[in-house]
Amino acid sequence: xxxxxxxxxxxxxxxxxxxxxxxxxxxxxxxxxxxxxxxxxxxxxxxxxxxxxxxxxxxxxxxxxxxxxxxxxxxxxxxxxxxxxxxxxxxxxxxxxxxxxxxxxxxxxxxxxxxxxxxxxxxxxxxxxxxxxxxxxxxxxxxxxxxxxxxxxxxxxxxxxxxxxxxxxxxxxxxxxxxxxxxxxxxxxxxxxxxxxxxxxxxxxxxxxxxxxxxxxxxxxxxxxxxxxxxxxxxxxxxxxxxxxxxxxxxxxxxxxxxxxxxxxxxxxxxxxxxxxxxxxxxxxxxxxxxxxxxxxxxxxxxxxxxxxxxxxxxxxxxxx
Amino acid sequence: xxxxxxxxxxxxxxxxxxxxxxxxxxxxxxxxxxxxxxxxxxxxxxxxxxxxxxxxxxxxxxxxxxxxxxxxxxxxxxxxxxxxxxxxxxxxxxxxxxxxxxxxxxxxxxxxxxxxxxxxxxxxxxxxxxxxxxxxxxxxxxxxxxxxxxxxxxxxxxxxxxxxxxxxxxxxxxxxxxxxxxxxxxxxxxxxxxxxxxxxxxxxxxxxxxxxxxxxxxxxxx
Numbered sequence: 001x002x003x004x005x006x007x008x009x010x011x012x013x014x015x016x017x018x019x020x021x022x023x024x025x026x027x028x029x030x031x032x033x034x035x036x037x038x039x040x041x042x043x044x045x046x047x048x049x050x051x052x053x054x055x056x057x058x059x060x061x062x063x064x065x066x067x068x069x070x071x072x073x074x075x076x077x078x079x080x081x082x083x084x085x086x087x088x089x090x091x092x093x094x095x096x097x098x099x100x101x102x103x104x105x106x107x108x109x110x111x112x113x114x115x116x117x118x119x120x121x122x123x124x125x126x127x128x129x130x131x132x133x134x135x136x137x138x139x140x141x142x143x144x145x146x147x148x149x150x151x152x153x154x155x156x157x158x159x160x161x162x163x164x165x166x167x168x169x170x171x172x173x174x175x176x177x178x179x180x181x182x183x184x185x186x187x188x189x190x191x192x193x194x195x196x197x198x199x200x201x202x203x204x205x206x207x208x209x210x211x212x213x214x215x216x217x218x219x220x221x222x223x224x225x226x227x228x229x230x231x232x233x234x235x236x237x238x239x240x241x242x243x244x245x246x247x248x249x250x251x252x253x254x255x256x257x258x259x260x261x262x263x264x265x266x267x268x269x270x271x272x273x274x275x276x277x278x279x280x281x282x283x284x285x286x287x288x289x290x291x292x293x294x295x296x297x298x299x300x301x302x303x304x305x306x307x308x309x310x311x312x313x314x315x316x317x318x319x320x321x
Numbered sequence: 322x323x324x325x326x327x328x329x330x331x332x333x334x335x336x337x338x339x340x341x342x343x344x345x346x347x348x349x350x351x352x353x354x355x356x357x358x359x360x361x362x363x364x365x366x367x368x369x370x371x372x373x374x375x376x377x378x379x380x381x382x383x384x385x386x387x388x389x390x391x392x393x394x395x396x397x398x399x400x401x402x403x404x405x406x407x408x409x410x411x412x413x414x415x416x417x418x419x420x421x422x423x424x425x426x427x428x429x430x431x432x433x434x435x436x437x438x439x440x441x442x443x444x445x446x447x448x449x450x451x452x453x454x455x456x457x458x459x460x461x462x463x464x465x466x467x468x469x470x471x472x473x474x475x476x477x478x479x480x481x482x483x484x485x486x487x488x489x490x491x492x493x494x495x496x497x498x499x500x501x502x503x504x505x506x507x508x509x510x511x512x513x514x515x516x517x518x519x520x521x522x523x524x525x526x527x528x529x530x531x532x533x534x535x536x537x538x539x540x541x542x543x
Contacts, residue, residue, distance in 0.1 A: 176331040178338030185342065301422035302349050305429055309345065312429075316436045317334045317452045 131215025364394030
């Protein structure tokens, strides 16, 4: 009778927990950044207040806005939530992960990107189009780099499913894999580029000429904007969780430890990792300057080549061990 | 015991990969001062890996050469280079002859070449570090590439020093290091070389008002 209750509960947990936690992570990064830059920090729950405020406002639509423009925020939010349900954030026994592997995950992110770019072009403002074009340029350079990073880890586990990867790590805790060093650096570079963080884009910019992500949101208001912002913070959260699953899988509950205590440990370790990762991201953003947009291909080509190097190093060092 | 040596070998592989990563970071770095910092990091990783080799082989000589690495490559040389760069006012972008993505692709080709070259040699070696010979070779070739693609005198010297790092790593990984006398000689050579090249920098700048080496290609004024 209860055979379906447990997976349903897990899915609900994955779908509900990630969107609730994601703004908190964004708020934590903003707070760390403010501290490191000697500003007074906004409260941790500022993103929630922002969302609350936006949801109460009245939507103002451009006269030329089509169906696509109105539906995009929902599509974006839905894909990000679905992605969160695939990534092994606290446990590997995810019901969705059996049908969707990491390549499907990249497909989900690509879907979101295409919808966002189309919606930005839909209204026909100059800035929207500009942002959409820049976003697509960065996307098409970042995607192969991300795929190469994932191939690095697929070689280790022999499978394209993220949960299998985590379980492989947990089965060999003393494994040190040099190729992952390259993959981790490449992944960090892709994460910064894909989430509109500082070397590529400034999430807090108000200068239109340097905008990428923000330029696409200019025409959105109220609940649509709220969903877009929420989806953006969820995307960052998802990328962070992919990073943890690929490179720091300690504490994630496997099939063997998927009981009450295991889950508590998993949630606690996830919180710890998010706190450290948020502070590290804020540090990177504080220390580095935004690149000129024409340097972005160079930056992403570096990420791609590092990931390929990881594969080479794996073949040389790991092949004989 | 077998478990410990396995762990040591894995750690050494990790340090070797770190060296290669730093070589690529140097290849893509535009600012001269950051280049020196990366060079110091390379020295630090080299020190750690040499220490590990010394521990696993229980050789006192290798400990000495690790200490030499720490003093010379992590502290003294970066300090001299930083001072030189500040006095020359050469902190800013160093001129690249080839753009960064192409340089990185060339570097990738060099890595494949080095790995292929080292494969038959490393099967003959009996040390626990034999896998890393290919990486050491790659580090040497990448430093070569850096010297070729840079135009400024300071970055060429850093490339030369990075090449020496690669040679040192090759020596420790293939044969547990060179005899102490040779190692001391090389260390002295490198130190004196950097000091003399430092004097050269000032001479070049005085003659041509710049550190760009293509001025040296014409032998006399037209």
